[in-house]
Amino acid sequence: MKKLAIATVIALASAGASAQVSVYGKMRVYSESYKLGTASDVTQVTDSDSRFGIKAVEDLGKGLKVNVVVETSVVADAPNTGAATQLGNRQSTVGLSHSLGSVDLGRAKHAIGRALDSYDVFGNAAFSSTTVVNASQGQRLSNATMITANVINGVSVSYQRGESEVIGTPNVNAGSLDINYAGIQATLATYDNQTNSTSNLAAVKYTFAPTGTTVSGIYSDNNVAGVKTTGKTVGVAQTVGKTPFTVLASYGTNELVKATNVGVNYALSKNTSLLARYIKEDNVVNTKDLQRIAFGMEMNF
Numbered sequence: 001m002k003k004l005a006i007a008t009v010i011a012l013a014s015a016g017a018s019a020q021v022s023v024y025g026k027m028r029v030y031s032e033s034y035k036l037g038t039a040s041d042v043t044q045v046t047d048s049d050s051r052f053g054i055k056a057v058e059d060l061g062k063g064l065k066v067n068v069v070v071e072t073s074v075v076a077d078a079p080n081t082g083a084a085t086q087l088g089n090r091q092s093t094v095g096l097s098h099s100l101g102s103v104d105l106g107r108a109k110h111a112i113g114r115a116l117d118s119y120d121v122f123g124n125a126a127f128s129s130t131t132v133v134n135a136s137q138g139q140r141l142s143n144a145t146m147i148t149a150n151v152i153n154g155v156s157v158s159y160q161r162g163e164s165e166v167i168g169t170p171n172v173n174a175g176s177l178d179i180n181y182a183g184i185q186a187t188l189a190t191y192d193n194q195t196n197s198t199s200n201l202a203a204v205k206y207t208f209a210p211t212g213t214t215v216s217g218i219y220s221d222n223n224v225a226g227v228k229t230t231g232k233t234v235g236v237a238q239t240v241g242k243t244p245f246t247v248l249a250s251y252g253t254n255e256l257v258k259a260t261n262v263g264v265n266y267a268l269s270k271n272t273s274l275l276a277r278y279i280k281e282d283n284v285v286n287t288k289d290l291q292r293i294a295f296g297m298e299m300n301f
Contacts, residue, residue, distance in 0.1 A: 019058040019066070026051050029076045030127065030277065030296030037287035048126035048296065050074040051090055067104070068094045093146070101149040101156070108146060110160045111176035111189040112199050113139030118187065119203035119216045121235035121248050122261060127277040127294060129259035133252035134231035135222035137191045137199050141172055154181045170194035183207060198223045212239035218252075229254040244268070258282045272299045 028048040035041035053071035060066060071090040088107065095104030109117070113124075113136055122128035124136075131139075141162035148158045155178070162172035176189040184206050191199040205216040213236065220231040235250035244267035252259045259281045266274040274297055281290040 019056045021054065021056045024053050024055065024301060025074070026298065026300050027074065027076060028125070028275070028296060028298035030275070030294040032277075032292055032294030032296075035291045037289055041291075045077045046126060046294065046296075047075055047077040048298075050076045053091075063098050065097050066094070067097055067102075069108075090140075095146070099150065101147065103148075104146045105144070107140060107142040107144060108160075109139055110137070110141045110144075110162070110172075110174035110191060111158055111187075112137050112174060112191045112201055114158075115176065115187045115189045115201055115203050116218070118185070119205050119218050119235075120233070121214065121216055121237040121250055122263060122277075127261070127263070127279060127292065129250070129252055129257075129261055129279060129281055130218065130233055132257055132281060133233050133254050133259055134201065134218055134220040135197075135199050135224050135229065137174075137193075137197060137222075137224070141174065155179050183209070196223070196225050213237070222254075229256060256284050257288075271301060273297070 027050045029050065030046045030048060032044060032046055033041050034044055050073070051071055052074055053069065056068040058066040069091050070088045071092075072087050073085050073089055075085055091106070091108045093104040093106035093108050095102055116124040116130050116134060116136060116139070120128055120130040122130070124130055141160055143163040143165055144160055146158070146160045148156055150156045157175070157177050159175040160173070164171050170193065172191075172193045174189070174191040176187055179186045184204065186204045187202070189201045191197075199220055199222045201218065201220040203216070203218045205214065207214040216235045218231065218233040222229050222231060231252065231254045233250055233252035235248070238247045239245070240247060246265040246267075248261070248263040248265070250261045259279070262278045264276045268274060275295065277292065277294040277296070279290065279292040281288075283289050
């Protein structure tokens with residue numbers, strides 16, 4: 001797998017004469033106190049969505065571009081356990097894009113996963129309860145066709161179809177209507193695996209420019225393998241004046257859990273931050289109650 005990854009980087013880099021190739025990534029790791037149910041708390045080091053990615057773009061002219069993305073998870077908290085990470089497990093797509101929209105083939109996040117990323121003030125990362133309150137439905141589709149159309153300025157629609165590739169097994173469908181107008185972002189998203197799981201989600205977000213306050217809300221109606229829930233999450237992100245501090249807070253609830261999340265980001269630079277997180281999830285099943293206190297660091301490159 002390592003040889004394949006290296007070969008992929010070399011192949012993409014060699015195409016640099018005709019395509020623009022860039023490498024990017026994120027390392028985000030926490031040291032935390034983790035307590036589940038009535039068990040004693042455990043101190044552990046936890047990776048939070050660290051990744052390594054490669055992008056390639058070729059301009060075909062007349063506004064048409066070819067795009068390739070290969071993005072892979074990095075298991076930063078378990079480098080010596082032999083845990084395997086499949087190349088491109090986060091996203092592996094090739095497609096065409098234009099100002100009118102885009103078409104991509106491969107593996108990537110579907111409409112529900114994208115919405116949770118955009119409207120959760122914690123970014124739908126490891127130290128967030130948004131996927132506990134609002135069903136993520138796996139977040140990604142493989143063997144997928146993904147289409148986005150820019151209807152008018154600030155309004156777009158998307159459709160994703162994951163092929164089952166098995167006779168008699170239904171395909172998975174997802175899609176969204178996305179609006180960005182006058183500083184307000186809003187999304188209506190849906191997911192249906194055509195067997196036993198569906199989700200319908202509505203989300204909105206607004207940033208008050210004078211104060212740097214971002215307020216967001218998510219409402220979801222979910223059925224996950226026959227378990228039905230209605231999720232509601234509200235969140236606030238507040239920059240503290242001209243300081244490098246950002247304070248985050250969210251509260252979410254459904255029929256099974258009530259979740260409170262609090263966090264602080266301290267920006268050391270444009271790309272690097274120190275992080276603090278607190279999570280408390282009260283579940284109807286006491287053995288699933290969760291409390292986490294964590295301090296970490298993140299660098300984007």
